[in-house]
Amino acid sequence: MTATPPADLWPEVRPEAARRLLLAAVESFAGRGYHATTTRDIATAAGMSPAALYVHYPSKAALLSEISRTGHQRTLALVEDAAAGPGGPDDRMRRLVEDFTAWHARTHTVGRIVQYELQALPPEDFAAVAELRHRIEETVRAMIAEGAAAGVFAVPDVRTAARAVLSLGIDVARWYNERTAEPPEELGRRYADLVLGMLGARGSA
Amino acid sequence: MTATPPADLWPEVRPEAARRLLLAAVESFAGRGYHATTTRDIATAAGMSPAALYVHYPSKAALLSEISRTGHQRTLALVEDAAAGPGGPDDRMRRLVEDFTAWHARTHTVGRIVQYELQALPPEDFAAVAELRHRIEETVRAMIAEGAAAGVFAVPDVRTAARAVLSLGIDVARWYNERTAEPPEELGRRYADLVLGMLGARGSA
DNA sequence: GCCCTTACTAAGCGCTTGCTCAGAATAGGA
DNA sequence: TCCTATTCTGAGCAAGCGCTTAGTAAGGGC
Numbered sequence: 001m002t003a004t005p006p007a008d009l010w011p012e013v014r015p016e017a018a019r020r021l022l023l024a025a026v027e028s029f030a031g032r033g034y035h036a037t038t039t040r041d042i043a044t045a046a047g048m049s050p051a052a053l054y055v056h057y058p059s060k061a062a063l064l065s066e067i068s069r070t071g072h073q074r075t076l077a078l079v080e081d082a083a084a085g086p087g088g089p090d091d092r093m094r095r096l097v098e099d100f101t102a103w104h105a106r107t108h109t110v111g112r113i114v115q116y117e118l119q120a121l122p123p124e125d126f127a128a129v130a131e132l133r134h135r136i137e138e139t140v141r142a143m144i145a146e147g148a149a150a151g152v153f154a155v156p157d158v159r160t161a162a163r164a165v166l167s168l169g170i171d172v173a174r175w176y177n178e179r180t181a182e183p184p185e186e187l188g189r190r191y192a193d194l195v196l197g198m199l200g201a202r203g204s205a
Numbered sequence: 206m207t208a209t210p211p212a213d214l215w216p217e218v219r220p221e222a223a224r225r226l227l228l229a230a231v232e233s234f235a236g237r238g239y240h241a242t243t244t245r246d247i248a249t250a251a252g253m254s255p256a257a258l259y260v261h262y263p264s265k266a267a268l269l270s271e272i273s274r275t276g277h278q279r280t281l282a283l284v285e286d287a288a289a290g291p292g293g294p295d296d297r298m299r300r301l302v303e304d305f306t307a308w309h310a311r312t313h314t315v316g317r318i319v320q321y322e323l324q325a326l327p328p329e330d331f332a333a334v335a336e337l338r339h340r341i342e343e344t345v346r347a348m349i350a351e352g353a354a355a356g357v358f359a360v361p362d363v364r365t366a367a368r369a370v371l372s373l374g375i376d377v378a379r380w381y382n383e384r385t386a387e388p389p390e391e392l393g394r395r396y397a398d399l400v401l402g403m404l405g406a407r408g409s410a
Numbered sequence: 411g412c413c414c415t416t417a418c419t420a421a422g423c424g425c426t427t428g429c430t431c432a433g434a435a436t437a438g439g440a
Numbered sequence: 441t442c443c444t445a446t447t448c449t450g451a452g453c454a455a456g457c458g459c460t461t462a463g464t465a466a467g468g469g470c
Binding site: 046116120161163164167168169170186193197199 | 236240285286324360365366369375387396398
Binding site: 420426 | 449457464467
């Protein structure tokens with residue numbers, strides 16, 4: 001088992017029943033999609049009746065929004081941490097790709113919801129996460145631009161390269177599952193190597 | 206308008222009403238997801254009543270299966286064409302990435318369904334497309350292995366590299382939309398450059 | 411024009427869904 | 441132990457869903 005065990009998600013959420021609902025929702029939303037998941041699915045998986053969900057959350061959509069928001073906050077934090085860390089653009093890009101990739105592998109259930117269930121969010125909640133996504137994209141773009149200006153990266157188009165870097169990490173959430181043998185950290189290292197090669201960083205390959 | 210106009214999809218499908226239903230289904234499945242799309246949505250968009258759908262297709266799921274199967278066949282064909290084409294591994298990889306990327310950009314609605322609605326397919330239909338997906342993955346993996354053996358590519362792990370190459374193209378379907386300014390062919394060329402850099406092809410960057 | 415086939419509709423069915431509500435059960439503090 | 445607050449349930453509601461059916465309309469061939 002190389003993914004984050006569900007037991008480790010949202011340790012701060014209380015009461016325990018509310019957390020059980022989140023955990024159950026994540027599994028079902030990630031496995032079958034938001035719209036194909038019923039409140040009965042979630043409640044049953046959490047060991048409760050469907051009505052219990054409404055004691056802790058105002059709606060089914062509120063569960064989705066909570067998962068999406070916290071997932072986006074987490075990925076933004078790790079991207080910004082890497083960007084603000086020590087070393088040159090190549091070192092920081094390596095760390096960014098390692099962490100972003102490993103997170104999508106380890107937390108692929110949340111990652112799937114974060115990346116692919118945006119259209120199911122209520123409009124105001126969508127707007128909030130869209131802003132977080134924009135900050136992630138800008139951070140990556142700025143890092144590549146910095147590396148290109150410093151002659152560390154050689155990319156014909158910064159925006160396209162930034163898109164590609166994020167795509168690699170994001171798509172991990174689609175394909176990574178419990179049976180994938182490669183540990184998240186190792187996948188992150190391998191992806192970092194590939195990305196530095198892609199960006200034409202000297203000393204890469 | 207840089208994507209394939211819906212009018213160009215499935216020109217061989219007759220009668221015209223059946224094709225209108227496919228076109229309507231593609232737009233709605235891609236935009237909101239299979240499960241959030243009702244038969245009433247599809248029928249209304251096709252200018253018919255919900256019952257008309259059942260004159261041409263046995264079920265809502267049959268529409269999904271048709272779109273998924275034809276989409277997979279198309280992507281498998283373009284991957285295999287590139288792999289069987291002229292030139293060395295780097296030339297063929299360039300063509301593969303260009304075509305795969307451009308297809309996902311131009312036909313991003315179908316691409317979204319192909320890549321992200323697998324869990325909604327009836328089991329037998331899923332099994333059929335899973336086989337097509339496996340062949341796509343194998344073709345790309347074999348090409349990278351060939352390039353590595355010939356010393357044209359330098360990758361520490363062939364399977365991870367193959368995964369990454371496909372991920373770049375696949376994720377285009379998620380983010381590309383009608384407002385994206387970059388034409389599919391140009392995006393394909395840029396991605397091909399990035400991929401050759403990623404694979405450590407000499408002369409790349 | 412007639413007949414057959416195909417395409418289509420309006421109406422409605424049985425079932426499912428997100429959610430509400432009144433009452434019951436449980437937990438915690440004095 | 442008792443009381444209050446919190447947690448939870450069973451039952452059920454209104455709306456919506458995929459699909460069916462009987463009948464109508466349209467198209468094409470002779």
